Amino acid sequence: MLSGIQTNTSNFALAWDYAKVATVIALITVVGQFAPLSYHALGYVYLFGVIALSLSIRRWPALAAAILSGAAWDFFFVPPKLSFSGIHFDEGLLLTTYFAVALIGSQLTALRASANRAELFAESERMHQTLLDSVSHEMMTPLAVFRSSIEQLATQDPTRREQVILELKVATQRLDRLVSNLLNQNRLESGVLRPNVDWCDCHELVVAARRSAGVKIGDHPLTLDIPMDLPIFRADAALMEQVISQLLVNAAIHTPPGTSIKVVAGLSADSTKVLITVSDNGLGVPEEIRDSLFDKFTRGHNARKGGLGLGLSIVKGFMRAQGGEVSVESPPGGGARFTLSLPYEKSDSIPLE
Amino acid sequence: MKDERKPDILIVDDEEQIRRLLRFALEEAGYSVREADSGRLALGEIALHAPDLVILDLGLPDAHGTEVLRALRPICPAPVLILSVIGNEKGKIAALDAGADDYLTKPFSGGELLARLRALLRRVHPAATPGNSFEFGPIHVDFQQRRVLRNGQLVKLTFMEFNVLKMFVTNSDKVLTHQHILTELWGPHSVNRTNYLRYYMMQLRKKLGDPVDSEGGHFQTEAGVGYRFVSNPDAGA
Numbered sequence: 001m002l003s004g005i006q007t008n009t010s011n012f013a014l015a016w017d018y019a020k021v022a023t024v025i026a027l028i029t030v031v032g033q034f035a036p037l038s039y040h041a042l043g044y045v046y047l048f049g050v051i052a053l054s055l056s057i058r059r060w061p062a063l064a065a066a067i068l069s070g071a072a073w074d075f076f077f078v079p080p081k082l083s084f085s086g087i088h089f090d091e092g093l094l095l096t097t098y099f100a101v102a103l104i105g106s107q108l109t110a111l112r113a114s115a116n117r118a119e120l121f122a123e124s125e126r127m128h129q130t131l132l133d134s135v136s137h138e139m140m141t142p143l144a145v146f147r148s149s150i151e152q153l154a155t156q157d158p159t160r161r162e163q164v165i166l167e168l169k170v171a172t173q174r175l176d177r178l179v180s181n182l183l184n185q186n187r188l189e190s191g192v193l194r195p196n197v198d199w200c201d202c203h204e205l206v207v208a209a210r211r212s213a214g215v216k217i218g219d220h221p222l223t224l225d226i227p228m229d230l231p232i233f234r235a236d237a238a239l240m241e242q243v244i245s246q247l248l249v250n251a252a253i254h255t256p257p258g259t260s261i262k263v264v265a266g267l268s269a270d271s272t273k274v275l276i277t278v279s280d281n282g283l284g285v286p287e288e289i290r291d292s293l294f295d296k297f298t299r300g301h302n303a304r305k306g307g308l309g310l311g312l313s314i315v316k317g318f319m320r321a322q323g324g325e326v327s328v329e330s331p332p333g334g335g336a337r338f339t340l341s342l343p344y345e346k347s348d349s350i351p352l353e
Numbered sequence: 354m355k356d357e358r359k360p361d362i363l364i365v366d367d368e369e370q371i372r373r374l375l376r377f378a379l380e381e382a383g384y385s386v387r388e389a390d391s392g393r394l395a396l397g398e399i400a401l402h403a404p405d406l407v408i409l410d411l412g413l414p415d416a417h418g419t420e421v422l423r424a425l426r427p428i429c430p431a432p433v434l435i436l437s438v439i440g441n442e443k444g445k446i447a448a449l450d451a452g453a454d455d456y457l458t459k460p461f462s463g464g465e466l467l468a469r470l471r472a473l474l475r476r477v478h479p480a481a482t483p484g485n486s487f488e489f490g491p492i493h494v495d496f497q498q499r500r501v502l503r504n505g506q507l508v509k510l511t512f513m514e515f516n517v518l519k520m521f522v523t524n525s526d527k528v529l530t531h532q533h534i535l536t537e538l539w540g541p542h543s544v545n546r547t548n549y550l551r552y553y554m555m556q557l558r559k560k561l562g563d564p565v566d567s568e569g570g571h572f573q574t575e576a577g578v579g580y581r582f583v584s585n586p587d588a589g590a
Contacts, residue, residue, distance in 0.1 A: 172460075196442065196443075196577060200551070201565075201574075204565060204574040204576070207565060207574065208574055208575075232548055232551045232552070232555075236577065237577035238442045238577030239577075241576040348548065350549055353511045353512050
């Protein structure tokens with residue numbers, strides 16, 4: 001469910017380390033040719049180079065830095081120049097220091113990295129625990145309803161039976177929504193989601209969304225304002241169906257029964273985007289939570305009890321996967337207005353008959 | 354006496370509880386029911402008993418539903434209803450293209466299932482297959498003269514519009530995938546030209562006065578999969 005801890009041992013990161021080593025040493029060598037420094041002083045400049053490098057790179061690149069520095073120093077600067085000359089004791093000592101420094105420095109780097117990892121790991125453990133707690137709570141509630149309802153079904157009182165059946169229906173819907181939200185969130189995070197982007201007709205998307213939202217919209221009248229000549233655009237129909245139905249269900253849940261929900265669609269003024277808005281007549285979304293509203297496990301202040309806070313994070317994920325966006329505003333007249341936007345391009349023409 | 358015979362339905366699903374509950378619902382609705390819990394057993398059942406309809410779960414343990422479909426199609430002309438899970442559009446499309454007739458996404462309601470079964474079984478009876486003409490709602494289609502009347506008024510359809518309509522009518526109550534329609538009508542090289550199909554659907558709905566915005570439309574959209582033509586939307590779900 002949660003993104004795994006990054007263990008930066010990819011080949012790319014290693015190549016990057018070696019590239020840093022080569023660059024720094026080449027730079028010192030070139031500058032050393034022109035700098036008015038004795039070859040001994042230059043030996044120390046190389047040492048500083050190795051220290052600096054070893055604090056930010058892994059062990060093997062650090063050792064490579066030591067070897068390369070030693071070789072470059074000896075070849076270019078220790079007289080006679082431009083040859084690998086035999087070296088005296090004090091020069092040899094300096095060369096050995098390169099290796100010691102490289103080993104110590106890279107060890108420190110590794111320690112720091114593992115401390116970082118441990119912290120990340122603890123953080124991810126905490127997230128897992130939170131998720132597990134809320135998921136199990138969310139699952140246990142409908143299960144408890146199932147269990148006690150089944151016992152109640154033995155009753156002979158017909159009105160009681162009807163009530164129990166209603167409770168069973170509500171609990172089933174709740175579990176259904178929970179499981180499909182978890183599955184969708186997982187599809188988003190595990191990267192298996194491959195949007196199947198194709199030409200879509202907005203009318204069809206909204207009708208399909210309304211059908212899949214079904215009874216969950218309850219007694220909220222739905223008004224559609226979609227121009228008949230709205231051109232087709234590119235989107236993943238199945239994802240859009242879920243996105244729109246999620247927004248419809250959200251609107252129905254967060255507003256008083258009987259208030260209407262409106263769906264409006266059209267092209268943006270410059271015809272580069274398709275905009276679909278879902279607005280309700282509820283309390284709206286307070287300014288301060290508007291930014292975090294689409295994060296997972298975030299729930300509105302006056303949200304009813306229950307729910308994981310995954311719905312809108314899935315909406316955002318599905319829209320991004322199609323190259324689109326979602327935003328929310330509370331217009332002055334009240335209510336919340338969610339706007340879905342998708343890039344629009346004209347479809348190539350239909351062959352004439 | 355043939356009309357008196359209960360339609361025979363084969364349920365192929367590996368979950369025993371699902372099979373049992375489906376059996377309750379189906380037997381109560383007057384069908385006779387057989388069960389199989391694997392693709393292999395299903396093929397045996399089909400060879401022995403020739404069911405009138407097959408309900409097939411796509412996630413069987415021994416074989417993918419699409420493989421089962423390919424194996425059963427040569428020996429079994431009965432309609433096949435697929436049970437699939439949310440988010441598996443590719444699986445649904447593959448199954449429909451492999452010869453399934455319709456699908457339901459789990460979890461579904463019993464009412465929905467029975468409505469689909471009724472529609473699929475209607476197709477099997479000759480009365481539903483169009484002869485020279487076909488009527489639905491206010492629309493009258495004359496196949497020989499390639500003429501369409503709406504409330505007695507002539508509707509001018511282009512050549513391709515008529516072909517699309519004809520394809521839907523001859524495949525009533527069956528889900529047709531975008532790919533299938535495009536290949537049949539425009540040829541295999543046009544299989545990805547869904548924009549053609551959207552355009553023709555818009556035109557057809559407009560000319561035939563079929564509402565896209567209400568549940569009562571004859572041309573129903575299956576998001577991301579295809580279309581289903583329902584000759585009698587009120588009789589269904």
